[in-house]
Amino acid sequence: MRLFTILQAAALASTALATYPLCGFEYPMNYNMTAHIIDGTSPDPEIVQLGVATAFGNPGGPIPWPRDSHNLITIPYCYARQWDRHHVQEIFERGINEWYAALGGKASKQSGHGIVFKERVDDKGQPLTCRKAGGVVDWNPDVPYDTLAVVWTAGKWGATLGLMRQDPPGPWKSQFMVSNKWDVASTMHEMAHVFGLAHEHQRPDRDTYIAYNCEKLADFKKVFALAKSDDPTITPWELCNDFTTSLKYQFRGFEYIKGATIRKEWTIRVGGFYDYDSITHYGTTTDGTPECNTRFEREECALMKWTDARKVDVEPLAEYTTKPSRWDLEWIKKQYERKDPPK
Numbered sequence: 001m002r003l004f005t006i007l008q009a010a011a012l013a014s015t016a017l018a019t020y021p022l023c024g025f026e027y028p029m030n031y032n033m034t035a036h037i038i039d040g041t042s043p044d045p046e047i048v049q050l051g052v053a054t055a056f057g058n059p060g061g062p063i064p065w066p067r068d069s070h071n072l073i074t075i076p077y078c079y080a081r082q083w084d085r086h087h088v089q090e091i092f093e094r095g096i097n098e099w100y101a102a103l104g105g106k107a108s109k110q111s112g113h114g115i116v117f118k119e120r121v122d123d124k125g126q127p128l129t130c131r132k133a134g135g136v137v138d139w140n141p142d143v144p145y146d147t148l149a150v151v152w153t154a155g156k157w158g159a160t161l162g163l164m165r166q167d168p169p170g171p172w173k174s175q176f177m178v179s180n181k182w183d184v185a186s187t188m189h190e191m192a193h194v195f196g197l198a199h200e201h202q203r204p205d206r207d208t209y210i211a212y213n214c215e216k217l218a219d220f221k222k223v224f225a226l227a228k229s230d231d232p233t234i235t236p237w238e239l240c241n242d243f244t245t246s247l248k249y250q251f252r253g254f255e256y257i258k259g260a261t262i263r264k265e266w267t268i269r270v271g272g273f274y275d276y277d278s279i280t281h282y283g284t285t286t287d288g289t290p291e292c293n294t295r296f297e298r299e300e301c302a303l304m305k306w307t308d309a310r311k312v313d314v315e316p317l318a319e320y321t322t323k324p325s326r327w328d329l330e331w332i333k334k335q336y337e338r339k340d341p342p343k
């Protein structure tokens with residue numbers, strides 16, 4: 001397929017994305033596996049008409065960042081330590097600025113959104129780090145818990161969804177794990193999670209639109225062999241579809257499980273049509289095998305797009321999306337719409 005060849009050739013130029021690591025993880029992982037029945041209601045019916053996936057509206061789950069007394073939606077953040085600030089400030093702030101640019105500028109009537117990223121500072125305007133030895137779990141007592149903690153990692157990626165204000169409130173709930181080896185597109189992908197967007201390819205209705213073959217993910221064979229040596233009764237289906245099993249063995253397939261994200265009980269809410277172009281959507285090469293990514297053998301690809309509703313033929317998805325889609329932006333502007341300050 002011609003399209004395939006062109007896209008895959010482009011993908012080769014960007015090998016850094018071929019091993020897309022952890023993403024959308026809650027860290028430190030602290031989950032209970034109590035299943036909740038989701039009531040099916042959504043916080044704002046108008047908002048979910050757009051082509052999006054979120055995990056808002058789940059009991060105890062992620063919530064949108066709140067408005068302040070000026071009607072702005074501030075996303076307060078702190079770097080975990082000076083070390084983290086030193087290493088990732090540049091890439092983190094670039095990600096913020098690229099998002100502002102994509103949204104049509106900073107918070108204003110003109111841009112239509114009210115989002116303001118703001119580093120936590122002390123009364124002299126000096127940045128506060130999230131971490132301070134001696135606090136609760138080493139959390140700096142001068143920093144409110146509702147703060148996004150920006151944490152340097154050697155290579156793992158991840159961000160929590162929206163604001164994590166769990167009961168009881170606690171430190172380190174909302175996190176952004178970033179490496180200074182990142183590119184800005186990946187930083188923007190994680191920031192989409194911070195706004196509250198979940199992976200589009202994990203929508204419960206995704207099978208209508210994409211052909212997913214879990215056993216063709218690049219790490220499947222290795223992880224399955226490891227899991228099998230640990231538990232001889234394990235099946236490929238369990239590793240691919242069971243949330244707990246997939247998470248236990250740190251299988252990349254975790255990021256492809258249908259309908260759930262971060263925690264099993266936080267169901268993904270579908271909004272409107274399926275958006276192939278969302279910045280949250282993985283590409284065919286994201287976790288592809290060499291056979292898929294470099295030899296273009298499409299039967300060896302884990303994630304493809306159905307060419308039509310009959311689901312007969314497939315074609316590759318665009319390589320890992322590098323900019324927000326129109327519908328990502330529209331949803332963000334609706335969710336975090338700029339409103340006049342109260343009089």
Ligand SMILES: [Zn+2]
Nearest residue numbers: 023024189199
């Ligand atoms: Zn992600």
